[in-house]
Amino acid sequence: MSALVKRSGIALVLRGAAAVGFFFLLAPLLVIIPLSFNAEPYFTITEGMLKLDPDAYSLRWYRELLDKTWTRALSNSLVFGIFATLIAPVLGTMAAVALNNPGAPFKRAITALLISPMITPIVVVAVGMFFFYSQIGLAQTHLGLILAHAALGAPFVVITVNATLAGFDASLSRAAASLGATPWTVFRRVKLPLIAPGVISGGLFAFATSFDEVVVVLFMGGLEQRTIPRQMWAGIREQISPTILAVATLLILFALIVMATVEWLRLRSSASKA
Numbered sequence: 001m002s003a004l005v006k007r008s009g010i011a012l013v014l015r016g017a018a019a020v021g022f023f024f025l026l027a028p029l030l031v032i033i034p035l036s037f038n039a040e041p042y043f044t045i046t047e048g049m050l051k052l053d054p055d056a057y058s059l060r061w062y063r064e065l066l067d068k069t070w071t072r073a074l075s076n077s078l079v080f081g082i083f084a085t086l087i088a089p090v091l092g093t094m095a096a097v098a099l100n101n102p103g104a105p106f107k108r109a110i111t112a113l114l115i116s117p118m119i120t121p122i123v124v125v126a127v128g129m130f131f132f133y134s135q136i137g138l139a140q141t142h143l144g145l146i147l148a149h150a151a152l153g154a155p156f157v158v159i160t161v162n163a164t165l166a167g168f169d170a171s172l173s174r175a176a177a178s179l180g181a182t183p184w185t186v187f188r189r190v191k192l193p194l195i196a197p198g199v200i201s202g203g204l205f206a207f208a209t210s211f212d213e214v215v216v217v218l219f220m221g222g223l224e225q226r227t228i229p230r231q232m233w234a235g236i237r238e239q240i241s242p243t244i245l246a247v248a249t250l251l252i253l254f255a256l257i258v259m260a261t262v263e264w265l266r267l268r269s270s271a272s273k274a
Contacts, residue, residue, distance in 0.1 A: 029252055036061055036245035043242065061246040070243070073231040079142065080227060081210040084149035088206035089199050091150065092157025097187070099158075100165045111162075115155040122215045125152070130219040140222035148216050153206025157199065164198030197265040208258050212251070 039058035040046055048056030064070070095114055099107050117125055129148050130139060138144030168191065176186045192199075214229035221230060228247060235244045 032245050032248050032252070036242065036249040038242055038245075041242060043240070043245070061242045064241070064243040065246060069226075070228075070231060070247070073226050073228045076142075076225060077211050077227040077229075080145050080149050081207045083146045084153055084210040085203050085207040087146070087150035088153035089157050089203040092154040092202055092206075093161050093195075093199050095154070096158050096161035096165060097191070100162065100168075111158070114158050117152050118155045122213075126216045126219040129216060133220060139220050140225060142225060145217065145220055145225055148220060149210035149213060150206070152213060152216070153202075153209045156205035156209065157202030160198040160202035160205070161195055162198075164195040168194060197268055201262050201265050204258050204262055208255065211254070 034045060034049065035043060037057045037059070038046065038049065039056050039060065046056055065074075095110075098104060099111055104110075129151075133139045133144045133148065138147070172190050172194075173186050176190045177183075181189070211227075212229060214227070214233055217225065217227050217230045218233070221227070226234070228251070232244050232247055235241055
């Protein structure tokens with residue numbers, strides 16, 4: 001009986017610690033949401049908001065997002081994100097499939113090289129990209145930023161596709177080959193449909209990485225390449241406006257949608273394996 005009480009007490013303490021940890025992590029994000037509806041140009045919760053006065057709340061900062069500066073930043077973020085997401089899954093999937101080949105040499109070294117943009121400090125990556133793309137005339141261009149964001153997103157695709165390939169039944173490829181299928185047909189008709197959840201998950205992470213990236217844009221982007229994070233950075237430094245809070249709230253919503261989609265794909269992949 002005492003052992004059962006002891007285990008229950010430990011479980012209760014662990015749940016309490018987990019709740020405190022979640023609150024510590026999420027509280028700064030949750031505070032942003034009500035502040036974005038503040039009718040006053042302040043970064044604080046006013047007395048009227050605490051009293052739930054309807055006049056203390058407003059959508060004015062969301063309407064500010066229709067300004068040309070913000071719409072151009074959103075357009076750039078979408079362009080960079082979409083094109084980077086089209087490139088990164090192709091490169092990442094090709095690399096992951098090649099590394100999954102039992103006869104591939106130097107797997108660990110090549111994998112470490114491919115995922116190095118994830119573990120290298122982003123400012124180091126940004127400086128390197130700036131000097132490299134400046135030499136070939138792609139700094140402060142849309143194409144340069146698309147390629148840079150694709151390079152940042154490709155490691156996520158390599159990791160997710162590698163994880164999916166770990167549970168892939170190689171006998172399916174051998175069976176298709178024995179029936180006369182070419183390597184390209186085997187990949188397109190057998191392997192790709194089964195690893196599609198990993199490819200899509202990696203693509204979503206690549207899009208989120210591109211959409212959220214600010215350091216590389218600071219180094220490589222000009223006035224015409226300002227993205228949403230870059231515009232938020234400029235707004236904090238140049239003119240503090242609660243419009244930033246409205247954008248942050250929408251980005252939180254976007255992140256929740258991405259994570260929910262990734263979790264759905266994971267569950268779907270697990271169900272298909274079962």
